[in-house]
Amino acid sequence: MFDVVIVGSGVVGSGIARELSKYDLKTCVLERGTDVAVGTSKANSGIVHAGHDTKTNSLKSILNVKGNAMFDRLSKELDFPFKRNGSLVICFDESDIEKLEALKEKGDNNGVPRLEILTKEKLRELEPNINENAVAALFAPTGGIVCPYEMTIAYAENANANGVEFVFNCEVKNIIKSENGFTIETSKGIYESKIVINAAGLFADDLNNMVSKNKIDLVARKGEYCLFDKLAGEATTRTIFQLPTDLGKGVLVTPTVDGNLLIGPNAVDIEDKSNLSTTQEGLDEILSKAKKTLKEVPMRQIITSFSGIRAHSSEDDFIIGEAEDAEGFINAAGIESPGLSSAPAIAEMVENIVIEKLNPAKNDKFNPIRHGIPKFREMDNEERKNIIKSNPSYGKIVCRCETVTEGEIIDAIRKPLGAKDLDGLKRRTRAGMGRCQSGFCSTKLVNILAKELNIPVTEVTKFGGESNLLIGKNKEI
Structure with a gap:
């Protein structure tokens, strides 16, 4: 029991x-x-919202503002990436500035600190790549980004x-x-x-x-996204929204904590809760709307698209x-x-x-600290020398796009609740998330998984179940 x-x-x-x-x-x-x-x-915008657009006194507004304030402590205790990059809600018509002011008033009532309406000139100073048609913005400095x-x-x-x-x-x-x-x-x-x-x-x-x-x-509401290469990551430094609609906060443009650029989502209610497909129509929609936000959307830097589904309550x-x-x-x-x-x-x-x-007793052995996997790509040369000296497998690069080492892969498998498939490795190390989308590293990852889990390579899967990557060996000649 x-x-x-x-x-x-x-x-x-x-x-x-x-x-x-x-x-x-x-x-x-x-x-x-x-x-x-x-x-x-696993598939959402990765945004830590400030809390200015939720209905005052709703659970969404109360818990959003409270939760936002907890991220600094939690990210340090649990060693996950989080950044307060701030967020902007922009409008394109002078008549909509009053809607921004109403949004600010709602945010003030919700307890969101330091909200500010920015003029067109101030907006350009903060985000030089913003579309010339933007006339004002609501700035929320407590907005942030996280790896969900x-x-x-x-x-x-x-x-x-x-x-x-x-x-x-x-x-x-x-x-x-x-x-x-x-x-x-x-x-x-x-x-x-x-x-x-x-x-x-x-x-x-x-x-x-x-x-x-x-x-x-609950209604399954699907949203589609485009992810851009890190070369496009500086298109914006803050998370940029357009004025929200009844279906949600709309298409956003944001950097990710890993340096990519992310655009999306749209909002489509679907029957099949497992339908994670993307459509040309949906991707065209979000890219078209994003072009209203930015002067230039770096289309050639798109490396993948994906969708996520959220549970909308009536x-x-x-x-x-x-x-x-x-x-x-x-x-x-x-x-x-x-x-x-x-x-x-x-x-x-x-x-x-x-x-x-x-009314349980406290766990006197509770330890709030969790250490993540060392990230070779974030180390300076001295740190790299030291970790390779203590663990030579950190000197072998497996994923070139994201500079992920064999040591990181092995640690990701061996950690508590460790990775058991390719997607599990991807989420823990970013191996396969770069511009080649695992075109070069997948074979090495399969071999490491097979060795560490002590299973044949034919039993290694992408995401469990019947998602096996290999069915057998070619006939030897």
């Missing part, structure tokens, strides 16, 4: 797991995928190091309320728990509806709290934008609910 079972290991589920690892609780995370951060948390999957991995690794169990390839089939808590039927057998936390992302409505008569209906707010008719079943559902920005505060909110119900 577990004290707490968390369903879902995205940034919210992993964040909750980390917070609960501070207590003497028997906690388990069940994940239907092969790794953490394989759903919405590195943040999730950091949360999960720290939770695991502090005693939380993670079970992968474990799909929840049914949840039954029992006298002592819940019986959770999964593809890997039965789990019993006093409390269930529903952090299942796109599928959180399915879980809630298994136990509660108060049904949740209530247009986060759904967080204990189900009224299922005591001990706690929802963290409908976590769409600004879900990533709010994740630290969501984790604390759920933590407080659990602590109030179970």
Whole structure:
């Protein structure tokens, strides 16, 4: 019997797991995928929103502003990349300046600090590549950028190091309320728990509806993106939005924490929650809108496109709290934008609910510090000499585009909750994320995975399941 079972290991589920690892609780995370951060948390804008555009007094506004302020501490404790680059909301018509002023007033009411309306001239000083048609902007200096999957991995690794169990390839089939808590039927057998936390992302409505008569209906809203080479990363230094619409914050242009340029997303409601395809129509749409933001969009520097799906609630707010008719079943559902920005505060909110119900003792062995994999590309020559001296595998470059070494790859596999496939390596080290998109390094990565996991190369997959890369050897001549 577990004290707490968390369903879902995205940034919210992993964040909750980390917070609960501070207590003497028997906690388990069940994940239907092969790794953490394989759903919405792996494919989004990576933006830490300031919080000026959410409805005042909504959970989104309260948790966004609170969560934003927690990133500096968390990024240091958990060693994930985060930068406060600031954000801009621009408009193209003098008559829309009053809308910026209304947005600022909303942000002030939400508690967002240091918001400022910039003139056309001041805007040009900050962002020389801004389109000449932009007439004003709302500047939010507390806006930031983060690597969403590195943040999730950091949360999960720290939770695991502090005693939380993670079970992968474990799909929840049914949840039954029992006298002592819940019986959770999964593809890997039965789990019993006093409390269930529903952090299942796109599928959180399915879980809630298994136990509660108060049904949740989540809409899968897909967004498409274009990622540009690092040569295009200086097209802007801040995250730039256009005035938001009813469908969201619209197409943004932003640098990433790794130095790339990212453009997107659009917003298309879909039926199939697994549909991560991109379309020419969708990509043309976001690039066309981005050209309204920047003087010049470096089209030749696009290295890949992708899509992500967020769970939109008909209530247009986060759904967080204990189900009224299922005591001990706690929802963290409908976590769409600004879900990533709010994740630290969501984790604390759920933590407080659990602590109030179970009143556990503190975990006196809790260690808040997690160290990431050393990044060879960020080291100076002296640091490189020292790490190669202590571990010669750091002297062998595997991914040339991103300067990732064999040592980093091996560490990524051997770490707690380590990589088991190519995408897992990519998220932990950036191997395969450069301009050649793993054209040169994939063979080496497959061989290292096979050796470290002690499996044939034909069993190495891209993202688990049946995504095998090789089917056998060529006939020898």
